[in-house]
Amino acid sequence: LMDNDTGPPLARPAVLRSLPRLPDSACEVEAIGRVFGGSASLFTGPQATETKVKLLDASAQLAQYDVIVFATHGLTAGEAGARAPGLVLTPPDTPTAEDDGLLTAAEIATLGLKASLVVLSACNTAAGEDANAEGLSGLARAFFHAGGSSLLVTHWSVYSSAAVEVSTGLFRTLQDEPDLSHAEALRRSVLAILDDPAQDPLRTHPSYWAPFAIVGLR
Template identity: 35%
Template sequence: MSPAITVLETTHKKRQNLSSSAQDIVIVGNPQMPKLAPSPGEEPKPLAPLHYAEKEAIEIAKMFNTSALIGSNATESTVVERLKTARIIHFATHGFVDNIQPLNSGVALTPGGSEDGLLTADEIFDLKLNAELVVLSACDTGLGQLTGDGMIGLSRSFLNAGVPSLVMSLWAVNDRTTSQLMIQFYQNLQTTPNKAQALRQAMLTMKNQYPDPYYWAAFTLIGEAE
């Protein structure tokens, strides 16, 4: 069975089992960045702050009459706890990919105590989520090893955790233009329940302003559109 068919079957089953009690909207933006080694054997260095990602998170949170988890508030423990009751989850932060060990891929959060601030695919894999949509507004988060059983990496982990619809990037993205694209995407979702249409329209809007596909074509929807 092809990976695409496997993903579609999995996400359809997940959507049928979603809990109606999931009402929280979790928006994470520009946490206090953790340290990450640029390459194996090198000294870990703090990831660069993403100022437009912070603005993005704040603007999207306003649409849902909630507050974004920003800076020191975006700790790994706080975010993971909130994920359990979330209907929509949005990460506007750095993503990182380990193509040798895909389950070490993840998203950057605020470190604290014994937490390294790196929420990995391995940690996400066994979570029990009830979210109908997860958006990874981050760099490289769609790049995982493709196998017969589906993508190994963040995408597969979120699907296994119960998420039927996932929006993620296929290459490193620009902080400023990604912020604009994501705000437009959520504005479109206010008028259409179809996530694929909302994303496509956001891309077309951005294309008018930025003709180079680098700025608007990175994101894709995995799973169910509605």
């Protein structure tokens, strides 16, 4: 954190940039985008900013998306100095109250969403806010408050390749059978990994496929 004379402390962009790279995150959103075809809007790298999210919200475009995917780091309160749970986006050179690179739960809760599914393909997005906490973190609750109907969250740090396999498998399943529940689509995506005899043994271990969960209305 760094001091901010006009409001709450700001995230330090240098600290956010020092977080481990997620080498498969761009591949993940591009693969999901191909499932949806021309109806998908992709924002990666320098476009994936807190400013962009807030502009999409202010123009009501964010409310038009039925599915929203964040493939990035999720921080719990206190992690990497975060003042609150949040999603790490591309940090600006100079942090401001509007954009310091960390989209916090409080900021998420003010968004206007109508998404049937929000994918938080990140680390610990369903974790409690401290080591002894139970249930959904403030980050996940914030998306419900903003209007999301259901969430794909993770219970611990995930392999980036697992995030790609599980999320793209889920969406391909829903494309083939749109009436399935999100939970059933997730189950089938995981089973496709486990039932593949050619899989690396790592991919059949629960540490690889088990952190993903659907919470919400569908």
